[in-house]
Amino acid sequence: MAEPLIRIEGVCKRFGDFAAVDNVDLAIEEGEFFALLGPSGCGKTTLLRMLAGLEVPTEGRILIDGKDMEGIPPNKRPVNMVFQSYAVFPHMTVEQNVGYGLRIDGVAKDERAQRVQEALGLVKLDGFEKRKPDQLSGGQRQRVALARALVKRPRVLLLDEPLSALDAKLREAMRSELAIIQDKVGVTFVMVTHDQDEALAMACRCGVMNKGVLQQVATPSDLYEYPANRFVADFIGSVNLFEGKLVIDETSQALIEADGARVWVDHGVTGATGGTVWAALRPEKIELSHREEGGHRPPVAAGTPEGANMLAGTVRHYSYLGSETVYEIEAAGGRMIKVLRSNVRRYEDRGFDYDQPVWLSWSPQSPAVLLS
Amino acid sequence: MSTEQPWSRAKGPFAAVFTAPALWLLFFFLVPLAIIWAYSFGTTQGLTDIDINGTFSNYVRIADPVYIEVFVKSLWYAALTTFLCLVVGFPVALAITFSSDRQKVWLLLLIMLPFWTNLLVRTYALMAVLRTEGFVNDMLGWVGLGPWPLLHNNFAVVFGLVYVNLPFLVLPLYSALDRLDRSLLEASLDLGAGHIRTIFEVVVPLALPGILSGLLITFIPALGSYLTPDLLGGPDSQMIANVIERQFKRANDWPFGSALSFILMYLTFFAIAAQGLVAKRRKGLEQ
Numbered sequence: 197m198a199e200p201l202i203r204i205e206g207v208c209k210r211f212g213d214f215a216a217v218d219n220v221d222l223a224i225e226e227g228e229f230f231a232l233l234g235p236s237g238c239g240k241t242t243l244l245r246m247l248a249g250l251e252v253p254t255e256g257r258i259l260i261d262g263k264d265m266e267g268i269p270p271n272k273r274p275v276n277m278v279f280q281s282y283a284v285f286p287h288m289t290v291e292q293n294v295g296y297g298l299r300i301d302g303v304a305k306d307e308r309a310q311r312v313q314e315a316l317g318l319v320k321l322d323g324f325e326k327r328k329p330d331q332l333s334g335g336q337r338q339r340v341a342l343a344r345a346l347v348k349r350p351r352v353l354l355l356d357e358p359l360s361a362l363d364a365k366l367r368e369a370m371r372s373e374l375a376i377i378q379d380k381v382g383v384t385f386v387m388v389t390h391d392q393d394e395a396l397a398m399a400c401r402c403g404v405m406n407k408g409v410l411q412q413v414a415t416p417s418d419l420y421e422y423p424a425n426r427f428v429a430d431f432i433g434s435v436n437l438f439e440g441k442l443v444i445d446e447t448s449q450a451l452i453e454a455d456g457a458r459v460w461v462d463h464g465v466t467g468a469t470g471g472t473v474w475a476a477l478r479p480e481k482i483e484l485s486h487r488e489e490g491g492h493r494p495p496v497a498a499g500t501p502e503g504a505n506m507l508a509g510t511v512r513h514y515s516y517l518g519s520e521t522v523y524e525i526e527a528a529g530g531r532m533i534k535v536l537r538s539n540v541r542r543y544e545d546r547g548f549d550y551d552q553p554v555w556l557s558w559s560p561q562s563p564a565v566l567l568s
Numbered sequence: 569m570s571t572e573q574p575w576s577r578a579k580g581p582f583a584a585v586f587t588a589p590a591l592w593l594l595f596f597f598l599v600p601l602a603i604i605w606a607y608s609f610g611t612t613q614g615l616t617d618i619d620i621n622g623t624f625s626n627y628v629r630i631a632d633p634v635y636i637e638v639f640v641k642s643l644w645y646a647a648l649t650t651f652l653c654l655v656v657g658f659p660v661a662l663a664i665t666f667s668s669d670r671q672k673v674w675l676l677l678l679i680m681l682p683f684w685t686n687l688l689v690r691t692y693a694l695m696a697v698l699r700t701e702g703f704v705n706d707m708l709g710w711v712g713l714g715p716w717p718l719l720h721n722n723f724a725v726v727f728g729l730v731y732v733n734l735p736f737l738v739l740p741l742y743s744a745l746d747r748l749d750r751s752l753l754e755a756s757l758d759l760g761a762g763h764i765r766t767i768f769e770v771v772v773p774l775a776l777p778g779i780l781s782g783l784l785i786t787f788i789p790a791l792g793s794y795l796t797p798d799l800l801g802g803p804d805s806q807m808i809a810n811v812i813e814r815q816f817k818r819a820n821d822w823p824f825g826s827a828l829s830f831i832l833m834y835l836t837f838f839a840i841a842a843q844g845l846v847a848k849r850r851k852g853l854e855q
Contacts, residue, residue: 250754270757283755287773296769341755350760557838 207256231399625828661741744778
């Protein structure tokens with residue numbers, strides 16, 4: 197396999213006793229759109245700044261293009277950054293901002309003008325050359341920052357929370373536009389964000405960080421469907437967790453006995469040591485059906501052990517969100533379970549309402565078993 | 569942005585707070601200034617009387633090359649002092665800006681420390697440093713250089729003025745630099761500029777209004793310096809304030825001293841107006 201474009205090896209960054217980044221190993225391939233995702237203060241921005249050379253790792257090393265970046269200042273690295281605040285120079289016009297890096301590099305005037313024009317065209321800012329940053333909207337300023345970084349043709353473009361300062365509509369539009377731009381220029385993008393939707397929608401792969409530790413690196417769908425631990429399961433999307441013990445653990449099935457619930461899955465659990473495990477069940481993977489006195493139970497998969505993958509509950513609350521409705525169901529023992537139902541029809545003869553008795557059921561393929 | 573009413577609309581509290589300072593300014597600043605202004609159009613009568621007869625003779629006398637020379641020299645020394653303060657003070661202000669918060673407090677304290685000592689005491693201390701048997705010449709003597717004439721000459725005056733006025737430039741410079749958005753500097757580094765280049769391309773242009781007002785704050789007191797040229801200077805080191813002082817004391821020519829004072833004040837106004845104009849033009853350019 198080819199050498200990855202960015203290789204991060206055992207990188208730590210400590211501020212006094214506090215480890216902002218704790219022993220991170222990560223490889224990012226050429227041409228990838230990689231997102232570093234995590235709550236604020238998880239160390240993702242510090243990691244990005246170490247790639248840019250604005251912070252120096254306490255331990256470990258960073259290789260870009262196979263070259264050790266130790267001791268190489270930010271101005272000598274083949275990376276450019278789009279800052280969270282955009283950091284557009286207020287005393288320069290759009291044109292001067294975008295041309296700044298080229299002027300510093302001593303690119304000839306004609307070539308500079310041409311490349312600035314290309315970059316402005318790429319971010320759809322043609323005609324704004326002579327404007328000053330205070331005459332631009334936030335979205336336009338961000339485009340200037342993007343053009344200013346891309347015009348230098350970096351090997352890696354670093355984006356620090358690029359969409360966080362934009363309003364919701366613009367953010368949505370910029371998401372796809374950033375992806376299109378990345379596709380066009382073919383530069384490797386490394387983006388930091390706390391917004392999981394943003395990361396899942398834009399990135400090829402995501403790294404989830406918490407408290408300085410890289411929790412999992414995977415494609416968006418793998419992060420969602422195969423979370424590595426409870427933190428990832430909970431941070432990406434919404435999840436119902438059943439804490440319990442493994443009572444059956446065979447190659448083709450496993451049964452988790454949780455307090456008041458039994459979760460059966462159609463695969464064995466690797467690495468389980470007999471301690472506590474968690475079954476993570478996404479709200480949209482739970483089926484909701486009416487429960488009546490003496491009525492039928494909803495069907496379950498063949499071979500499901502008695503009472504597994506099914507819970508009796510009562511609707512306690514629901515939030516109607518247009519395309520879907522989120523139900524909060526109280527199951528036996530007071531356990532609250534979130535269920536998401538798509539509103540596939542405009543109206544239903546028998547909907548679900550407050551205090552209605554319901555059955556919750558799910559397939560053995562739905563729960564993810566977590567060991568930590 | 570604020571939709572609040574300007575608080576000066578609250579007439580009662582406004583009057584309560586501002587009457588006392590306004591009266592103070594009127595009686596202890598504007599009235600004495602007006603008296604001096606009136607004196608400048610008069611002539612001395614006998615030993616103590618001044619006849620304010622509307623003559624311009626005092627101003628005409630200033631056109632004498634002797635006084636013009638003193639004015640030019642004062643402007644030159646003040647400008648040189650300001651420039652040297654900038655050369656010395658800019659790196660200092662930059663260093664304070666980029667030091668840790670804890671160090672910052674101490675460094676700023678060190679900058680302000682001289683203010684806690686009387687100017688006269690500091691000037692005498694400087695004399696001890698610069699005189700022929702002073703520390704500097706002693707050290708030069710050990711390495712076989714000197715002694716050099718460091719005191720009672722023009723060098724000593726400019727040296728002393730830089731020493732006295734440096735904090736006046738460092739503090740506004742620091743406040744201008746400290747306000748800069750750090751991410752702009754990081755962006756400049758990220759785009760390929762080294763630190764020195766970043767200072768000239770980003771820091772200086774953005775901090776320019778602060779730098780200009782700092783220069784003015786240093787230039788004005790330097791222009792009116794009295795004690796420093798008096799104690800550290802030689803026979804040819806007089807600045808305009810020394811000449812003014814002589815008119816009020818030994819020469820007993822208050823009308824001429826008043827005229828000189830007002831010319832000095834007009835020069836100061838001119839400097840302030842020039843700075844204001846530059847600041848306004850810059851603002852206009854930015855929009």
